Amino acid sequence: xxxxxxxxxxxxxxxxxxxxxxxxxxxxxxxxxxxxxxxxxxxxxxxxxxxxxxxxxxxxxxxxxxxxxxxxxxxxxxxxxxxxxxxxxxxxxxxxxxxxxxxxxxxxxxxxxxxxxxxxxxxxxxxxxxxxxxxxxxxxxxxxxxxxxxxxxxxxxxxxxxxxxxxxxxxxxxxxxxxxxxxxxxxxxxxxxxxxxxxxxxxxxxxxxxxxxxxxxxxxxxxxxxxxxxxxxxxxxxxxxxxxxxxxxxxxxxxxxxxxxxxxxxxxxxxxxxxxxxxxxxxxxxxxxxxxxxxxxxxxxxxxxxxxxxxxxx
Amino acid sequence: xxxxxxxxxxxxxxxxxxxxxxxxxxxxxxxxxxxxxxxxxxxxxxxxxxxxxxxxxxxxxxxxxxxxxxxxxxxxxxxxxxxxxxxxxxxxxxxxxxxxxxxxxxxxxxxxxxxxxxxxxxxxxxxxxxxxxxxxxxxxxxxxxxxxxxxxxxxxxxxxxxxxxxxxxxxxxxxxxxxxxxxxxxxxxxxxxxxxxxxxxxxxxxxxxxxxxxxxxxxxxxxxxxxxxxxxxxxxxxxxxxxxxxxxxxxxxxxxxxxxxxxxxxxxxxxxxxxxxxxxxxxxxxxxxxxxxxxxxxxxxxxxxxxxxxxxxx
Numbered sequence: 001x002x003x004x005x006x007x008x009x010x011x012x013x014x015x016x017x018x019x020x021x022x023x024x025x026x027x028x029x030x031x032x033x034x035x036x037x038x039x040x041x042x043x044x045x046x047x048x049x050x051x052x053x054x055x056x057x058x059x060x061x062x063x064x065x066x067x068x069x070x071x072x073x074x075x076x077x078x079x080x081x082x083x084x085x086x087x088x089x090x091x092x093x094x095x096x097x098x099x100x101x102x103x104x105x106x107x108x109x110x111x112x113x114x115x116x117x118x119x120x121x122x123x124x125x126x127x128x129x130x131x132x133x134x135x136x137x138x139x140x141x142x143x144x145x146x147x148x149x150x151x152x153x154x155x156x157x158x159x160x161x162x163x164x165x166x167x168x169x170x171x172x173x174x175x176x177x178x179x180x181x182x183x184x185x186x187x188x189x190x191x192x193x194x195x196x197x198x199x200x201x202x203x204x205x206x207x208x209x210x211x212x213x214x215x216x217x218x219x220x221x222x223x224x225x226x227x228x229x230x231x232x233x234x235x236x237x238x239x240x241x242x243x244x245x246x247x248x249x250x251x252x253x254x255x256x257x258x259x260x261x262x263x264x265x266x267x268x269x270x271x272x273x274x275x276x277x278x279x280x281x282x283x284x285x286x287x288x289x290x291x292x293x294x295x296x297x298x299x300x301x302x303x304x305x306x307x308x309x310x311x312x313x314x
Numbered sequence: 315x316x317x318x319x320x321x322x323x324x325x326x327x328x329x330x331x332x333x334x335x336x337x338x339x340x341x342x343x344x345x346x347x348x349x350x351x352x353x354x355x356x357x358x359x360x361x362x363x364x365x366x367x368x369x370x371x372x373x374x375x376x377x378x379x380x381x382x383x384x385x386x387x388x389x390x391x392x393x394x395x396x397x398x399x400x401x402x403x404x405x406x407x408x409x410x411x412x413x414x415x416x417x418x419x420x421x422x423x424x425x426x427x428x429x430x431x432x433x434x435x436x437x438x439x440x441x442x443x444x445x446x447x448x449x450x451x452x453x454x455x456x457x458x459x460x461x462x463x464x465x466x467x468x469x470x471x472x473x474x475x476x477x478x479x480x481x482x483x484x485x486x487x488x489x490x491x492x493x494x495x496x497x498x499x500x501x502x503x504x505x506x507x508x509x510x511x512x513x514x515x516x517x518x519x520x521x522x523x524x525x526x527x528x529x530x531x532x533x534x535x536x537x538x539x540x541x542x543x544x545x546x547x548x549x550x551x552x553x554x555x556x557x558x559x560x561x562x563x564x565x566x567x568x569x570x571x572x573x574x575x576x577x578x579x580x581x582x583x584x585x586x587x588x589x590x591x592x593x594x595x596x597x598x599x600x601x602x603x604x605x606x607x608x609x610x611x612x613x614x615x616x617x618x619x620x621x622x623x624x625x626x627x628x
Contacts, residue, residue, distance in 0.1 A: 151507075189559075200468075231568045233572070
């Protein structure tokens with residue numbers, strides 16, 4: 001079996017993305033065939049900026065007609081246009097089957113705005129392209145957390161805690177994520193404490209039963225007590241968690257695994273992962289950026305792309 | 315200046331409390347004068363159970379008329395009655411000024427019920443005794459988190475995010491806790507992201523300004539982005555956090571500092587701290603219980619009892 005092809009969207013050329021891609025290339029090519037969606041001339045320029053005379057012959061770039069000058073730390077219309085073109089190309093590669101997954105390096109939202117890009121960021125762009133919102137999952141090998149609700153005002157979340165949509169979410173998450181044991185968090189303090197502190201846990205419990213029935217095995221567990229689930233004694237029990245709302249999952253996750261965490265969009269026709277950090281303009285091309293999150297993003301893209309096949313590259 | 319007197323409520327005699335008190339005695343007497351609110355005969359029996367022939371002469375017990383037999387791991391009416399009497403005695407010692415603070419070792423709620431105690435647990439008992447709810451704060455030296463709302467169903471919290479009561483809470487927290495810089499968390503994902511993801515942050519912001527004006531200095535900061543506040547790069551910036559709801563503060567806190575964390579009740583006429591664990595019946599008298607949380611509870615009681623005095627024992 002061939003290694004999976006991963007289309008790399010290069011992100012903002014004035015941020016840490018290109019440098020990270022170059023520095024991590026040797027490592028990631030062990031588990032995949034990276035296809036960098038960016039003109040080769042620009043990557044040569046980026047390499048020079050960090051003291052590399054010549055990129056490897058296997059640093060495969062998919063050229064397209066675009067030229068600009070790298071200006072580290074500057075949000076600009078041309079850097080915005082370039083990162084959008086790179087993203088679109090990577091996405092279409094995956095959509096058409098020429099790549100097995102996309103890894104997106106960080107873009108600058110202001111640069112996209114300056115370039116007149118009609119989306120706020122990657123997640124919005126993916127929703128627009130595929131006509132549905134993907135499942136947002138963050139984390140690393142030690143701890144993945146999928147968000148049942150993500151960018152929703154907290155006061156609106158309670159009304160969304162309903163059996164059917166949660167069960168549907170769980171089933172979709174299983175299909176897309178492939179985790180074999182999933183802890184589902186409660187909603188209220190102490191997971192409602194038997195109803196004294198809220199009753200949304202009844203809906204969650206019914207959803208868990210429903211989803212387990214559909215997938216045909218005991219796979220989802222809970223509702224778990226939210227402030228206990230992430231303690232040292234509890235967090236190893238499940239391969240992943242489902243959080244009911246944004247901060248319930250992300251505050252403990254980022255407290256524990258800030259530097260290694262990645263961002264995954266599941267449930268779309270393509271697989272997409274990305275490092276969980278921004279362009280870090282202040283340290284671009286200074287060889288200070290941590291490549292760990294990007295490497296983990298590639299690793300998870302490979303796992304997801306191959307999870308239904310026999311061989312494992314991760 | 316004398317060391318502060320700390321009244322120790324011994325907790326459930328069939329749990330890990332008495333053993334922890336004995337094992338940590340040498341250490342805590344360096345920073346305080348512990349007064350153990352429990353019959354000496356029972357402590358002698360507890361000491362024997364962990365292989366100690368005779369307790370130190372300075373293991374000062376305040377005797378009262380009560381006898382029972384220690385049965386490790388058993389929730390019983392007599393253990394419930396004893397732990398309640400010990401708690402009442404410790405509280406009255408602090409109330410009358412014979413002690414500077416109370417540290418409560420863990421009770422068993424079922425044992426209290428069996429003994430006919432008219433409160434659910436320590437926190438309820440304190441509310442009943444003093445006619446007001448204290449401020450619940452958890453954590454350790456590295457990270458303390460006070461809860462603006464605690465045992466409230468999550469869907470009801472949004473309606474409590476109002477300028478005046480939050481400002482009042484912050485002022486009271488400052489008076490009782492004495493922290494010189496406090497980060498106040500937002501309520502919504504990304505702290506509302508400029509209003510796109512909820513508007514409760516406006517109330518929080520106004521409350522912070524109001525409280526800073528009242529205390530006469532720039533002491534409260536925020537509203538902070540909840541899932542960023544506990545990351546390695548952020549969490550050292552403030553001496554304590556105020557969380558808007560239970561799991562927002564406790565999930566990341568317990569993820570990071572489960573074993574060292576303690577429980578503090580502030581804003582009552584007496585100072586009360588306690589280890590943040592239960593009776594751990596399964597390991598009682600097996601010398602396995604971790605004394606760290608109890609030691610931290612004593613340390614914080616001493617800090618709070620002496621914070622307005624010049625000398626420091628911690």
